[in-house]
Amino acid sequence: MRKNKHTGLPGQRIEDTIMAILEEDPCHEDLIIQKIKENQFHNLEDAQIHSALLRVLSSLEIPENESISVWQEIIENKNKLTHCLGRSVGIRIATLDYFTNINKKIKNPKIIEMKLFAETEKLILVDELTRLYNRRHFETALVREFKQSTRYNQNLSLLIIDIDDFKKINDTYGHTTGDEILAKVAKQITSCLRIEDTACRIGGEEFAVIFPQTNEEQALIASEKLLEACRKIKLSEKPVTISGGIVSYPEKVKTCSEMYDLADRALYTAKQSGKNQIVAYSNEKRSSLRFDANLELLFILPDKTMKTISKNISVTGIAFDTEEDISLNESFDVKLRESESNKEMNAKIKVIRKEEIGIHRFHMGAEFLDLSPEDQSKLSDLYTLQRFQSEIPSIVI
Numbered sequence: 432m433r434k435n436k437h438t439g440l441p442g443q444r445i446e447d448t449i450m451a452i453l454e455e456d457p458c459h460e461d462l463i464i465q466k467i468k469e470n471q472f473h474n475l476e477d478a479q480i481h482s483a484l485l486r487v488l489s490s491l492e493i494p495e496n497e498s499i500s501v502w503q504e505i506i507e508n509k510n511k512l513t514h515c516l517g518r519s520v521g522i523r524i525a526t527l528d529y530f531t532n533i534n535k536k537i538k539n540p541k542i543i544e545m546k547l548f549a550e551t552e553k554l555i556l557v558d559e560l561t562r563l564y565n566r567r568h569f570e571t572a573l574v575r576e577f578k579q580s581t582r583y584n585q586n587l588s589l590l591i592i593d594i595d596d597f598k599k600i601n602d603t604y605g606h607t608t609g610d611e612i613l614a615k616v617a618k619q620i621t622s623c624l625r626i627e628d629t630a631c632r633i634g635g636e637e638f639a640v641i642f643p644q645t646n647e648e649q650a651l652i653a654s655e656k657l658l659e660a661c662r663k664i665k666l667s668e669k670p671v672t673i674s675g676g677i678v679s680y681p682e683k684v685k686t687c688s689e690m691y692d693l694a695d696r697a698l699y700t701a702k703q704s705g706k707n708q709i710v711a712y713s714n715e716k717r718s719s720l721r722f723d724a725n726l727e728l729l730f731i732l733p734d735k736t737m738k739t740i741s742k743n744i745s746v747t748g749i750a751f752d753t754e755e756d757i758s759l760n761e762s763f764d765v766k767l768r769e770s771e772s773n774k775e776m777n778a779k780i781k782v783i784r785k786e787e788i789g790i791h792r793f794h795m796g797a798e799f800l801d802l803s804p805e806d807q808s809k810l811s812d813l814y815t816l817q818r819f820q821s822e823i824p825s826i827v828i
Contacts (some may be wrong), residue, residue, distance in 0.1 A: 445483040558632040561617035569631035579689035588642040588650035588679040591694040595706045596670045599638035619660040647679035654709040672707035727768040748798040776809035
């Protein structure tokens with residue numbers, strides 16, 4: 432097999448590859464299937480290739496399970512037309528005749544130069560600022576990739592990304608600088624992708640990446656590389672950071688309609704738990720990420736101060752063991768202290784879970800109440816410190 436001359440760009444659609452091949456060699460378009468297969472970077476099944484080819488030639492969505500037989504019928508029609516006319520008939524003419532006179536899916540065709548059509552299509556599907564695909568293409572691509580994943584029993588992951596503190600960037604440096612940051616982030620996203628991945632700008636400072644044939648663990652690794660690449664972007668000598676949420680099929684999601692919502696929920700957790708991180712969605716019941724954390728926990732009571740050590744921490748609550756028989760729904764003022772860094776914060780907590788684990792020994796779960804913006808910031812710092820110190824994080828939402 433000859434070496435492929437086509438070089439793929441990250442996120443390039445199979446349709447773009449087909450049009451590039453047709454532009455390069457318009458006189459031998461009947462060999463298009465062979466040439467597409469020589470472009471190994473797409474890793475598509477024959478039915479997927481045929482369906483994409485028919486979509487390029489006719490703008491029709493032919494089901495993959497019908498695409499190979501339809502293509503064979505078009506080739507037969509091409510051969511018949513060539514024999515009847517006594518001259519070679521191209522595959523485009525044979526396709527047009529097939530869909531207008533045999534398999535009548537086109538009733539009122541219009542002739543247009545393919546390159547011109549592709550340029551017009553890109554105006555509809557590509558975001559002008561970032562040159563990534565827009566939300567319209569994202570929604571179509573996600574449905575298509577999900578169908579392929581279910582049909583061929585393949586993994587699929589979706590990453591939703593948001594630039595941290597982007598409103599502050601716009602307010603501080605102006606929208607022109609904000610647009611420059613958006614373009615730079617898009618460039619870094621693209622630099623980290625494989626040819627089969629699809630990156631889109633889906634609104635404001637929010638992006639999405641579709642990872643075909645990728646499980647949760649693989650998607651997390653790819654996403655962390657992407658996060659690190661974006662940190663190379665500097666603004667006033669400080670790195671630009673992003674937060675992201677991941678969901679994977681079939682590990683965590685069963686339907687296409689759930690994918691965006693659950694990835695967005697994971698993104699929300701990443702934002703609420705300190706930003707500058709990637710979080711994978713889980714269907715466990717807890718409401719936020721928890722990490723093992725050995726923090727000093729001081730209960731400040733009117734007549735005494737109790738001291739214990741926390742078991743784990745999240746941005747919404749804390750777990751600890753104690754010998755005190757504390758009642759459910761009881762509230763306390765507390766002080767949290769990290770011994771190595773001496774970081775500390777004041778908070779108010781309410782006991783919402785209680786389990787007796789021994790004689791005069793209880794395991795408690797408490798939620799934080801009415802944190803001031805300053806204490807919320809301190810909690811985020813404590814949480815982030817514990818997250819990075821924890822060897823095995825437990826990712827739950």
